[in-house]
Amino acid sequence: xxxxxxxxxxxxxxxxxxxxxxxxxxxxxxxxxxxxxxxxxxxxxxxxxxxxxxxxxxxxxxxxxxxxxxxxxxxxxxxxxxxxxxxxxxxxxxxxxxxxxxxxxxxxxxxxxxxxxxxxxxxxxxxxxxxxxxxxxxxxxxxxxxxxxxxxxxxxxxxxxxxxxxxxxxxxxxxxxxxxxxxxxxxxxxxxxxxxxxxxxxxxxxxxxxxxxxxxxxxxxxxxxxxxxxxxxxxxxxxxxxxxxxxxxxxxxxxxxxxxxxxxxxxxxxxxxxxxxxxxxxxxxxxxxxxxxxxxxxxxxxxxxxxxxxxxxxxxxxxxxxxxxxxxxxxxxxxxxxxxxxxxxxxxxxxxxxxxxxxxxxxxxxxxxxxxxxxxxxxxxxxxxxxxxxxxxxxxxxxxxxxxxxxxxxxxxxxxxxxxxxxxxxxxxxxxxxxxxxxxxxxxxxxxxxxxxxxxxxxxxxxxxxx
Ligand code: SAH
Ligand code: SF4
Ligand code: F3S
Numbered sequence: 001x002x003x004x005x006x007x008x009x010x011x012x013x014x015x016x017x018x019x020x021x022x023x024x025x026x027x028x029x030x031x032x033x034x035x036x037x038x039x040x041x042x043x044x045x046x047x048x049x050x051x052x053x054x055x056x057x058x059x060x061x062x063x064x065x066x067x068x069x070x071x072x073x074x075x076x077x078x079x080x081x082x083x084x085x086x087x088x089x090x091x092x093x094x095x096x097x098x099x100x101x102x103x104x105x106x107x108x109x110x111x112x113x114x115x116x117x118x119x120x121x122x123x124x125x126x127x128x129x130x131x132x133x134x135x136x137x138x139x140x141x142x143x144x145x146x147x148x149x150x151x152x153x154x155x156x157x158x159x160x161x162x163x164x165x166x167x168x169x170x171x172x173x174x175x176x177x178x179x180x181x182x183x184x185x186x187x188x189x190x191x192x193x194x195x196x197x198x199x200x201x202x203x204x205x206x207x208x209x210x211x212x213x214x215x216x217x218x219x220x221x222x223x224x225x226x227x228x229x230x231x232x233x234x235x236x237x238x239x240x241x242x243x244x245x246x247x248x249x250x251x252x253x254x255x256x257x258x259x260x261x262x263x264x265x266x267x268x269x270x271x272x273x274x275x276x277x278x279x280x281x282x283x284x285x286x287x288x289x290x291x292x293x294x295x296x297x298x299x300x301x302x303x304x305x306x307x308x309x310x311x312x313x314x315x316x317x318x319x320x321x322x323x324x325x326x327x328x329x330x331x332x333x334x335x336x337x338x339x340x341x342x343x344x345x346x347x348x349x350x351x352x353x354x355x356x357x358x359x360x361x362x363x364x365x366x367x368x369x370x371x372x373x374x375x376x377x378x379x380x381x382x383x384x385x386x387x388x389x390x391x392x393x394x395x396x397x398x399x400x401x402x403x404x405x406x407x408x409x410x411x412x413x414x415x416x417x418x419x420x421x422x423x424x425x426x427x428x429x430x431x432x433x434x435x436x437x438x439x440x441x442x443x444x445x446x447x448x449x450x451x452x453x454x455x456x457x458x459x460x461x462x463x464x465x466x467x
Contacts, residue, residue, distance in 0.1 A: 030068035177221045410425040
């Protein structure tokens with residue numbers, strides 16, 4: 001494991017405090033704007049970047065126009081994510097022209113790829129620094145150097161990656177929190193860029209994770225989501241992920257524990273048993289299937305079959321009959337035939353996922369699948385995508401309707417994004433639940449409440465607080 005030394009971390013703190021002293025001399029405190037793309041792991045990284053920025057005296061701002069420091073934390077999983085990150089970065093050119101003192105940094109998965117790093121370096125000359133995913137802990141050093149007149153910097157060497165402990169974190173929410181347990185990925189699914197952008201698998205030490213979890217519980221966490229690209233690869237002091245889950249569930253506090261993501265080739269019966277035994281474990285499992293075709297799974301290098309996937313699902317349902325299962329599906333993988341796509345549809349019908357995240361296959365440079373012949377034409381991909389969604393929507397609605405009349409324990413998170421007159425929260429199953437917003441219900445934000453479900457839609461449930 002490549003743990004960053006204490007000396008390195010202490011050095012970053014010294015630099016952070018020196019920058020803070022400099023910033024105190026300004027008339028008004030400087031402000032930092034962060035735009036995050038991608039998965040929860042990236043969101044967790046941004047919380048650390050925000051923590052470091054705050055330690056350096058930067059206040060948070062929610063528009064780039066007000067900012068003295070802008071960070072774009074990018075994703076590379078599909079081309080669309082990269083194009084958005086590039087376009088957002090492009091919009092900051094004008095701001096830099098108006099205010100040459102503005103610092104702009106681009107970090108995350110996109111710039112951890114050689115070709116994108118070179119592209120940003122060349123075509124976005126107003127970007128001051130790039131930081132790769134494994135180097136985020138060096139953000140203070142890199143920023144301080146540039147602030148004091150240093151050259152633009154491109155610190156993106158991340159093939160191995162690192163584990164940095166003890167950096168400051170400012171979390172977006174006190175109640176719903178992310179805790180990374182491992183970083184990187186060794187699986188090299190043939191379509192996926194993550195092993196190239198996040199480096200090799202490495203686990204945090206057990207004691208560091210437990211200390212962080214205790215800390216978030218003390219600060220009011222009600223939902224803790226353990227993060228890793230493949231949490232089942234977690235290992236520390238001879239203990240595996242199921243042991244870690246079990247240990248966290250034994251901690252005092254009224255919280256619910258989730259985790260993502262599990263790879264079907266490694267999800268163990270032991271983990272399922274631990275979930276079934278522990279009340280604090282959400283009865284929810286995200287288990288990306290990707291495809292229902294044995295051949296396609298093989299070419300994807302997923303190392304499981306539709307049959308072994310189904311046997312995991314049956315074991316879960318045997319142990320936890322009400323478990324909500326969600327999945328990721330890719331349509332239009334190179335060479336996917338109509339019959340193979342229909343095998344995916346059959347799996348959807350058979351398993352009846354509560355929810356899926358579906359993606360149109362996007363060729364990623366460096367990955368073997370991008371070089372495969374027989375790429376599927378865009379119109380075929382989108383036609384399959386539409387059929388997949390239509391089927392899943394039917395299934396999701398059917399499953400949600402079954403919940404009407406029942407009661408769910410819901411963590412009330414805040415005001416609904418769609419309507420000011422509603423609050424939103426998540427049930428144990430991770431399903432979105434809306435309740436009417438009143439002064440009484442607002443007082444429940446950040447805590448659990450029993451909600452009687454009165455109405456169901458494809459993507460959400462609606463209900464009322466049980467008195
Ligand atoms: N580590 C996690 C997921 C990481 S990426 C896992 O293995 O489950 C999240 C999802 O993005 C993947 O599950 C996959 O469905 C999708 N994805 C990854 N690469 C993709 C690509 N090149 N095109 C389309 N979707 C992709
Ligand atoms: Fe990508 Fe596969 Fe690793 Fe998930 S397990 S991050 S899909 S390579
Ligand atoms: Fe994107 Fe990197 Fe996450 S590629 S999905 S931000 S691991």
